[in-house]
Amino acid sequence: xxxxxxxxxxxLLQCRKYLWLYKHRRDLLPEDIDxxxxxxxxxxxxxxxxxxxxxxxxxxxxxxPTFKSPKQGIICRCDILKYTSPKEVxxxxxxxxxxxKDYHLSDVVFQKQCLTESGLTVKKVCLILVNNKYVRHxxxxxxxxxxxxxxxxxxxxxxxELPARIEEALKVLRLKTEPDVRILKQCSKxxxxxxxxxxxxxxxxxxxxxxxxxxxxxxxxxxxxILNMKxxxxxxxxxxxxxxxxxxxxxxxxxxxxxxxxxxxxLVYPLYFLDYETYSSAIPMCDGYRPYQQMxxxxxxxxxxKPGQKPLHYEHLELKAVDPVPxxxxxxxxxxxxxxxxxxxxxxxxxxxxxxxxxxxPAYAKFFxxxxxxxxxxxxxxxxxxxxHPDFLGKWSIKAVLPVMCPELSYEGLVxxxxxxxxxxxxxxxGKLPPAERGTMEKKMLAxxxxxxxxxxxxxxxxxxxxxx
Ligand code: SF4
Numbered sequence: 418x419x420x421x422x423x424x425x426x427x428x429l430l431q432c433r434k435y436l437w438l439y440k441h442r443r444d445l446l447p448e449d450i451d452x453x454x455x456x457x458x459x460x461x462x463x464x465x466x467x468x469x470x471x472x473x474x475x476x477x478x479x480x481x482p483t484f485k486s487p488k489q490g491i492i493c494r495c496d497i498l499k500y501t502s503p504k505e506v507x508x509x510x511x512x513x514x515x516x517x518k519d520y521h522l523s524d525v526v527f528q529k530q531c532l533t534e535s536g537l538t539v540k541k542v543c544l545i546l547v548n549n550k551y552v553r554h555x556x557x558x559x560x561x562x563x564x565x566x567x568x569x570x571x572x573x574x575x576x577x578e579l580p581a582r583i584e585e586a587l588k589v590l591r592l593k594t595e596p597d598v599r600i601l602k603q604c605s606k607x608x609x610x611x612x613x614x615x616x617x618x619x620x621x622x623x624x625x626x627x628x629x630x631x632x633x634x635x636x637x638x639x640x641x642x643i644l645n646m647k648x649x650x651x652x653x654x655x656x657x658x659x660x661x662x663x664x665x666x667x668x669x670x671x672x673x674x675x676x677x678x679x680x681x682x683x684l685v686y687p688l689y690f691l692d693y694e695t696y697s698s699a700i701p702m703c704d705g706y707r708p709y710q711q712m713x714x715x716x717x718x719x720x721x722x723k724p725g726q727k728p729l730h731y732e733h734l735e736l737k738a739v740d741p742v743p744x745x746x747x748x749x750x751x752x753x754x755x756x757x758x759x760x761x762x763x764x765x766x767x768x769x770x771x772x773x774x775x776x777x778x779p780a781y782a783k784f785f786x787x788x789x790x791x792x793x794x795x796x797x798x799x800x801x802x803x804x805x806h807p808d809f810l811g812k813w814s815i816k817a818v819l820p821v822m823c824p825e826l827s828y829e830g831l832v833x834x835x836x837x838x839x840x841x842x843x844x845x846x847x848g849k850l851p852p853a854e855r856g857t858m859e860k861k862m863l864a865x866x867x868x869x870x871x872x873x874x875x876x877x878x879x880x881x882x883x884x885x886x
Contacts, residue, residue, distance in 0.1 A: 418490045419590050421583065423527045426491075429586040430523050431607065434598040436589050438612055445615045460513050460699045465496060467559040467700070468511040468545045472497060486534035489583055493531040497545075506532065507541040509565070513699040515549040515709065517566055520607050525568065526575045530583070542572045547708045553701040562700070562708070599639055601632055621645045623665055627811045629658045664807040672883050676803035681881065683793060687757035688877075690719040690728075692869040693770050694862070696842050703740040705777060713770050714741035714842055717866040718752055719874050728874050732863055738846040742774055746781040753788065762815045762873055764794040795873050804880060819872040822879045826872055 428436040438445055472478035477500040485492045497509035510525050512518075521544055529539045548564040589596060600617065604610050620626065623646040625638050634653050643649065646665050654662045664671045695711040696702070706712060714735040719728040731752040735741035753759065761767040768789050775785035798804045799813040808821040819826055844850060845858050 419587050420485075421489070421491045421586050421590070423493045423524055423531075425590075426527045426583070426586055427520055427523060429582070429589060430520065432598055432603045432610065433585075433589045433596045434616070435610055435612060436586060437592060437595050438615070440590055442595070446611055461511075463700050464513045464545075464547060464563070465511045467557060467562055468497065468509070470559040471545070471563065471565075472499065477501065484531050484535045486531050488534045489580075490587070491527070491531050491534070491583060493528045495528055495532070498532075501540060504536065505538045505540050507543065508532065508539055509543050509545055511545045513547055515547050517544055517546070517568065518607065522568060522571055522575060526572050526579055527583075529572055529576065530579050540569075541567065542569045543567050547699050549708050551701075552707055553704050555704065557700060599636070600626070601635060619644075623807065623810050625649055628653075628662065629655055629811065658811060660802045660805045661807070661809070661811045664805050668807055670807070671802070671805040673803040674884055676801070677798050677880050678884055680798050680803065681877075681884070684758045684760075685756070685791075686721065686723055687754060688721045689753050689757055689759045690721075690870040690873040691753070691759055691761050691767060692717050692866055692873075693767055694839065694842070694866050695770065696839055702738075705740070710773070711770060712741060713745055713774070715862065715866055716745060716749060717863075717870040718749070719870040720752075721874065728871070730867065730871075732867060734859065734863055734866075735842075736846065736859070738848070742777060746774055746778050746784070750781055750784045755787070757791065759788050759792045760795050760873055760877070761792060762794070762869065763796045764792045768792055795876060798880065804883075815869060815872055815876075819868075819876060823872065823875040826868065826875060 425436055425440070428439055469478075469480055479498045479500065481494055481496065482498050483492065483494045495508060496511045499507040499509065501507060508525060508528060510521065510528065512521055514521070525542050525544070529542060532539050544566045545563050546566055548562060551558075551561045600620065604613055604616070610616075621644055624644050625635060625646060628646050628649055630638070630649070630653060638644075638649060638653075646662070649662070651662070660671045693713040694715040695713045697709045697711045699708050701708055701710065702712065716733050718731040720731070721728045733745055733748045735744060771785040771789050775782040794800075796813055796815070796818075799809070799818055806818075806821050809817050812818075841858055841862055845855065845862065850858065
């Protein structure tokens with residue numbers, strides 16, 4: 418008999434091919450769970466641990482019970498099941514999200530079906546979520562950290578269509594060959610599919626998927642066998658992607674020198690290129706923080722005092738398991754002087770961190786508020802279309818722009834594609850790493866952050882070159 422688990426079912430809802438490949442071609446899946454995914458799992462376990470504390474001993478709660486439907490071969494493991502009588506239960510599913518998501522409902526709908534077919538009456542269905550208004554003060558208080566959302570009605574509305582979806586999933590599993598599925602938005606929603614390297618191997622660069630088209634337009638192109646962005650009819654391109662499209666057709670950058678000159682004119686020396694690395698988690702690590710609040714633990718700062726001068730470099734990385742903000746603020750306030758432009762890439766992120774640090778540390782409020790008034794965003798000329806390159810692939814992150822504008826600079830070897838300083842930091846401060854490994858990790862993290870600010874120095878230099886400076 419075929420067995421369908423709730424995670425199989427969620428895969429079907431994302432993509433039939435994902436479910437089939439996951440079951441029949443495990444060899445195509447990445448071998449290791451990367452650090453990023455590991456963190457998601459660990460976070461889930463931690464939240465679940467606190468959720469269990471919401472149910473005192475003796476109130477009928479059972480943790481992680483497994484049920485197998487005698488009817489359809491569906492199997493599920495519930496997070497928490499509370500028996501209100503021998504045959505009546507309340508179902509509680511724990512998620513480390515702060516809000517209800519569509520796939521959460523699919524998850525509990527599947528569980529309810531399995532429980533019902535196993536002879537239980539499910540009186541109530543709830544999601545236990547993270548309350549992002551909670552602020553940690555001392556030991557974690559589960560009742561404040563978590564919130565319970567009753568989704569009984571929403572689940573009821575979805576129950577009718579469920580048997581057909583389960584039958585569809587079982588049909589997919591019975592297929593002898595992989596189903597033919599078009600590449601559309603499902604590859605990244607609700608999760609980035611781990612089979613992208615396999616399914617996308619013949620997709621050219623840039624492709625129709627870089628053109629910002631809706632699914633209707635993508636389907637029209639796919640019907641005609643069009644995959645290359647160059648073959649997209651001009652009439653389909655939206656105004657926001659037009660410059661990128663033209664750069665792809667001509668295979669040349671589109672540079673608006675006037676707009677770049679205007680942006681550069683705003684700069685005031687000395688120039689400070691600033692980048693933070695931050696950490697956030699469902700369970701706040703330190704007092705005074707909310708769940709998922711970003712906590713800056715590292716910065717890199719390049720300083721150019723006068724035009725034409727070589728940049729100086731400063732950096733900081735917290736190495737202890739403490740609130741990293743006071744030490745960071747103390748050091749940065751000595752290295753970042755009172756005059757001159759503070760340049761960041763996508764500055765909204767750095768500005769928000771500055772505002773939060775100002776609020777958190779009144780002694781540095783004046784410093785951070787003044788820094789925010791001097792901030793300029795180096796990503797702006799790219800975002801606003803003043804500098805467009807076909808190889809940016811319509812993106813404007815520094816990881817997309819830097820290797821194209823300054824090919825001699827590379828992030829390769831500094832971190833893996835998926836594990837960044839964010840994932841490394843908890844390991845670095847854990848005290849569990851052997852000294853040599855810890856030293857290597859520290860060096861990599863410093864080099865990674867330094868590349869961001871040195872990259873900005875170089876990108877600005879390249880922009881100036883287009884003006885003949
Ligand atoms: S990469 Fe896309 S098409 Fe391929 S299995 Fe995943 S979701 Fe389906």
